[in-house]
Amino acid sequence: MTPCAVTTGFFTLGKCGQMAVAGCPSCGRALCADHVTDGGLCPECAAAASRFGHPAAVAAHRRRAYRQRTAGEYQDAVWYTSFDSYDRAAFDPGAAASPDYLDDGDDALVDS
Amino acid sequence: MFWRKQKAAIAGFPPLHQALIFERAISATQPADAWTALAASLGRHGELVRRPKWALPYRTLDVLVPLLLEVCSDLGHDGRLSVAADLRGPKAPGKTHPPRDLPVRPPVRAATETWTVDPWLRLRAELRDGSVLEVLVVDRERTRRITKRNPRGKTKIKRKSKQAQIIRVRRRLPKDGMSVRPAVPPPRWIAVTVRDGERRSVLAAAKLDRPPRSAQEQVDRILTVATEPFRWTPQTSSGGVR
Numbered sequence: 207m208t209p210c211a212v213t214t215g216f217f218t219l220g221k222c223g224q225m226a227v228a229g230c231p232s233c234g235r236a237l238c239a240d241h242v243t244d245g246g247l248c249p250e251c252a253a254a255a256s257r258f259g260h261p262a263a264v265a266a267h268r269r270r271a272y273r274q275r276t277a278g279e280y281q282d283a284v285w286y287t288s289f290d291s292y293d294r295a296a297f298d299p300g301a302a303a304s305p306d307y308l309d310d311g312d313d314a315l316v317d318s
Numbered sequence: 319m320f321w322r323k324q325k326a327a328i329a330g331f332p333p334l335h336q337a338l339i340f341e342r343a344i345s346a347t348q349p350a351d352a353w354t355a356l357a358a359s360l361g362r363h364g365e366l367v368r369r370p371k372w373a374l375p376y377r378t379l380d381v382l383v384p385l386l387l388e389v390c391s392d393l394g395h396d397g398r399l400s401v402a403a404d405l406r407g408p409k410a411p412g413k414t415h416p417p418r419d420l421p422v423r424p425p426v427r428a429a430t431e432t433w434t435v436d437p438w439l440r441l442r443a444e445l446r447d448g449s450v451l452e453v454l455v456v457d458r459e460r461t462r463r464i465t466k467r468n469p470r471g472k473t474k475i476k477r478k479s480k481q482a483q484i485i486r487v488r489r490r491l492p493k494d495g496m497s498v499r500p501a502v503p504p505p506r507w508i509a510v511t512v513r514d515g516e517r518r519s520v521l522a523a524a525k526l527d528r529p530p531r532s533a534q535e536q537v538d539r540i541l542t543v544a545t546e547p548f549r550w551t552p553q554t555s556s557g558g559v560r
Contacts (some may be wrong), residue, residue, distance in 0.1 A: 216388040216541075217548050218447045261354075265387060275534075276542050279505050314442075314452065314488070 210238035212248055212262070216269065327366040335359045338405070339367075342375045347400040347442075350390035357383045375405035380533030382439070385540060389443045389451070397444035408436040408457055420462070427465045427473075434459040439540075448492030453544055456484045457529065483526040485540055489547035491518045500549040508546050520547035 210222035212235070226236035230248035232255075243252040243260035252260060253267035328336060334344045334356050348356075360383055363374055382403055389399055404410070413436050420429040434457075441453040461479040468474070491497065497512055497520055504510055507526070513519040524543045530536040 215392045215446070217392050217451070217545065218445055220446070265391065268384065269388075272538060272541060276538055279542055280502060 208236045210241055211235040212237060212241040212250075321369055324367050324369055324372065328372065331363075332356055332359050335363070338374055338378060339372050342406040342410075343402075343404045345402040347398050349396075349398055350393040353386050353390050353399055353401075357386055375407075377405055377438070377533065377536070381536050381540075384537050385439075385441070385453075388541065389441060392445045392451075393443060394446035394448075397446060399444075400440075400442040402440040404436070404438050408434045408459060410436075417463075425466050425468060427467050429462060429464045432461045432463070434461070449495065450490040451544065451547075452488045452490070453540065454484075454486045455540060456486075458482045458484060481529050483529045483539075485524045485526070485543045487522045487544045487547060489520045489550075491520070491551065493517055496552060497550045498552055504546050504549070505542075508543055510546060510550065512550065520550045522546040 208226040210224045210226050212222045213219055214222050222238055222241060224238035224240065227239050228237050228242050228246060229235065230237055230251055231246055232251040233248060235248055237246075237248055241249055241262055243249055243263045244257040245252070245255075247255065247257065247263075249260065249262035249266040250270075252258075252263035253270060258264050258267060328339060331339075332355065334346055337344045338360070360374065360379060363379075367373070382401075382405070386399070386401065393399055408414075413434055415433045415435070417430040417432045420431055422429045436457040436459075437454065438457060439453065439455040441451070443451045445451055459479055459481045461477060464476045464478075466474045466476065493516065495518055497518055504522070508522055508524045511521045511523075513521060522543050524539070526539065530539055
């Protein structure tokens with residue numbers, strides 16, 4: 207199975223990992239059915255081409271614009287480029303950290 | 319019957335969408351799909367409802383929706399996002415404290431100080447890496463009212479107000495989650511605290527003396543503070559937290 211190579215997430219980046227059904231005609235990356243946007247492009251290429259008919263393309267455009275605007279806040283050149291096996295492991299069942307959401311403690315900002 | 323079509327459109331909206339229209343506030347815990355559906359419904363509001371009385375509160379489409387969509391993209395399969403958004407504005411009942419008298423000396427005859435605290439956004443998200451992200455945004459305004467009397471008996475009243483916005487973010491790591499100090503410090507306006515315990519927490523806080531002037535700047539500020547705790551976990555080891 208060829209996994210979808212579209213990057214998802216904002217804080218915890220990861221590959222989509224669903225079964226790919228097509229390839230982006232512009233960059234060639236594998237795409238699942240959910241990430242095929244207008245013209246068969248991947249969300250990143252669709253955002254670069256100003257085709258915003260698909261929510262994923264809108265999200266890609268919004269994230270790219272945000273990262274461009276706020277890049278000056280940090281001098282951390284590798285922050286957004288780092289991408290490790292753990293990021294991808296979040297999409298492998300059982301490979302990511304245990305989702306233990308209980309017990310927020312006394313100093314929680316939000317009542318859960 | 320007036321506004322018949324628009325009333326029918328509102329009746330077809332999700333309950334949280336209707337709550338934003340009529341109560342200007344929502345509080346709910348849902349999975350990502352439900353929040354995405356709400357965002358899509360809010361996006362259609364402008365073309366279906368045009369009556370100003372039923373307009374969405376400010377900060378809904380340009381601040382709340384982008385934040386929801388970004389946080390939803392990080393939720394786990396079973397993860398839920400809790401949102402408590404109070405968009406009634408700082409003048410809503412219960413947000414202004416009683417005025418407090420300040421000590422004065424002539425020619426000032428009276429001085430009072432009033433605080434308005436508006437915690438307009440609370441988020442709690444169960445992320446796919448096992449951590450829990452909490453975001454709190456509070457608008458704060460101090461108003462001082464001073465009464466002066468000059469030697470000719472003329473009384474003047476002066477008011478001054480000072481606004482600030484506080485953004486606090488806490489990322490509660492999974493059990494045994496490690497944190498490391500990043501090589502590059504955060505911006506000077508963000509303070510970070512690491513709190514140990516059974517589950518380590520990384521807190522980032524910012525106090526903005528000048529409130530954001532645009533919705534885009536508001537979203538950027540919140541996301542920048544919310545991003546900071548994610549720099550404090552290992553990024554290279556395969557068994558790391560992030």
